[in-house]
Amino acid sequence: MKKSIFILSTLICLQTFGKATLFTQGNTEYANENYSVAISIYDSIISMGLESTALYYNLGNCYYKTQDWANAIWHYEKSLKLNPNNEDASYNLELAQLQIIDQIKSIPQLFYKKWWKNLVHLFTTKTWQMLAILCIWIVLIIQLLNRFTNYKKKYLPAFFNTLALILLCITYSSYEENHSKTEAIIFSSSVVVNSAPTENSTNLFSLHSGTKVELIDQIGNWINITLTNGNSGWIKESDCKILQ
């Protein structure tokens, strides 16, 4: 029994090791400017069911170098989803956004929304989850100590209680941002945005590849999108790639 566990664990080790070498192999191909080869190597890692912020970031760089702006933007966004603090990714994303056709001026967010967003982006969702759980367990431990020993702390549980509640909110927000279908990148070189989810409805405006849109609703294969400048309309799902 012990032996089989040992074998299993070494197998798992080998497998992850293999993926790590694939990653370094991709990096060397990137360094040698074989960007399309690097893309296929990185993609093979993803198809194995693995991901990381660095992986998406590197893929974004590859697409940037091959001037596939839409893919580059999509991968940088993806990288930022996994780690909102990836400064390199946000910098490169900014550069990639300069290359695309649509320049959309975004309406500045309200200050508290911005603060909240910054707060949520401080850590990854997992970290927030861990913190929230840790907090609530601390509350439990303190309460038990109060109950069964002479160790008395009156305000500590209250403090941790509040903290846990706040952390719960942040965690929820962070989780929702990562897991709900809220954003997409336009992949077709030119898309006409319709006023309704039908082919012959009025054409409102057109979008080009690389533009980030927010998803509001979906009817069949039509999705309702809104831009950061406030415009909205319907496009076909096949014209964009959802960030999820």
Added chain:
Amino acid sequence: MKKVSFILFLFYSVFIHAQTLKVSADKNPAIVGEQIVMQYNINTKGKNFKSPNFNGLQVLSGPNPSTQSSYTFVNGKSQSNSSTTYSFYLKARKEGTYNITPAKITVNGKTISSEPYTLNVVKGSEKDKAQQKALSNSLFITVNVSKRNIIVGEQIVVTYTLFTRVDLQNTAISSLPALNGFWAKDLETSSRFKREIIDGIPYNVATIKKSVLTAQKSGKLSIDPIELQCSIRIHNTRNNHDPFANFFGGNYKVQEEVIRSKTITVTVTDLPSPPANFKGAVGNINIKSEVDNTTINANDAINYKLTITGTGNIELIEPLNIQFPEDFEVYDPKISDKIFEGGLQRSIKTFEYLLIPRYKGEYTIPGANLIIYNPVSKKYETKKSSQHKLIINASLNHEDAKSSTLQQIIKTKQKDINYIFTKTNLTPIGENTISKNLFYLLFFLPIGLLILLRIYDTIIGKTNTNSTGWKNKKANKIALKRLKTAQKCINNSDFDAFFEEIEKSLWGYFADKFKVNSADLSKETITNYFSSSKINKQIEEQFITLLNECEFARYSPASNKNTQMDTILEKAKTIIINVETALK
């Protein structure tokens, strides 16, 4: 008869008012090479004279309009006349019949045409021909080109020289050479005549035009002829003895002649495969750089002068890319050029840069590079100017010195994406977060546990007397609450108030605990209630003793009241705690 005369009169009046454009030539037929004067005359004022088509006749000059007006006053009747004449000076190169189309003019809104005119030109006698030849020998233009086979970008000098032996009254360039494929720059020429003797014949020689041509494309490029219109003064031999004419200089006649130079073809070949940074400079070119000051204070100006000298298309050289230090403020260069001054050997182009160093330090201005093609050695050469080391001292001006300590923003000239990450922590997709269910389980489990604990306490806590710790705590709390004011009195060393307070607290405690009416308070009731509640006899005694002690202390003088107070407070506390514990 009368009728007829009347009709005639009418005709006449019509005749008077109808204007015609009359055409005439001074000689018809004319001789080849002869000067012909054609005149178009109208006896009123006209506008928009349209020249006729002379169909092959060379126009030496014209149309030259001249207007005459006369005003006569005869027998009280005034009459005014005016007429306009447009004259053309023509010359036929070949014999034949020339049909001249009508000329047109607008008078009072009406267009009037002249009659077409036919001019016959016949061959002249040998004598006339010889005369013509003699003229072309004594009046001609030569073209001198410095080089016939050049490469693109190379320069040649074209000189047009007029040779003359005749008496020239006036000359004017009537047509400039068309220079297709060349970039031309005219040089200054002196139009003064010099005497030169060729084959023993003296000529007056003048340079009409001198240009520097730079070939812009390859192929056979032709330099079209230049045309010069000359007015020649010829001595009139017929009226040689007219004293008046001699006196007024009228014994001459002016002959218009047009002479032209020959067409010249220059063969231009392409440059051999140019290097990447080659900007088209061809010739024997040198480059030199100078700095007026190598040691200077910050914020003072430095003049950096780049001089390009030599033969070649120097005027086409753009400002060179010089990597000035980032801390220098560089102004656009002042460009001046002197092209071909001093002959073919020397053109000078200077770029003067004004530099202002903003910070102290040691800087280097690297040399400027210029790639040229040398047509002599037939090679590309890189000419390099010297580099300059500059020592910049701190600025003397205090204000400036202060500003120079300001931090500089690091400039990034070109933007590129950041490099890839080389290390990573791969996780299975979707497992970068704790799943929702697990998270809720882990989060709400402790909360549930706490709630359960509370429920357990509220249900079980009342009946369970064994949990002494919990009870003690409560009793202690009660005692402290009761004796709070007494504690205050100790702090104030208020002796009387203290004992009163202790007594009050104890009685109050007793009354509250056993729900005794304050009127019934006595030591007997204490015994009754204590015994009924199965409280230890010892505790009961202690309680009563303490009450007695307090009473006693209140009314008797004591020596060390402060220590007494502390012990009594302590006793009161223990008694309350004891009673509390005993009750549960």
